[in-house]
Amino acid sequence: MKYLNVDEIHNLNHLYKINLINSxxxxxxxNLIATKSTDNNTNVAIFSSVIHLGSAPPL
Numbered sequence: 001m002k003y004l005n006v007d008e009i010h011n012l013n014h015l016y017k018i019n020l021i022n023s024x025x026x027x028x029x030x031n032l033i034a035t036k037s038t039d040n041n042t043n044v045a046i047f048s049s050v051i052h053l054g055s056a057p058p059l
Contacts, residue, residue: 030046030048031046031047031048032044032045032046032047033045033046033047
C-alpha cells in the first residue's frame with residue numbers, strides 16, 4: 001500500500017489529485033438539495049452522492 005504525505009498530495013498533478021480525492025470512499029450520507037424558483041416554486045431531492053468542492057486543499 002502506498003502512503004502519501006501532505007506535501008506529496010499538494011505536488012500531485014491537478015487532474016490526478018481531483019480523481020484521487022473523488023475516489024476516496026468514506027461515510028455516505030443522504031443529502032437533501034433544495035431549490036426555489038423566482039415564482040416561489042420549491043423542489044427538494046435526495047442525493048446519496050456528492051463530490052468535493054476542490055482538490056487544493058481537498059474539501
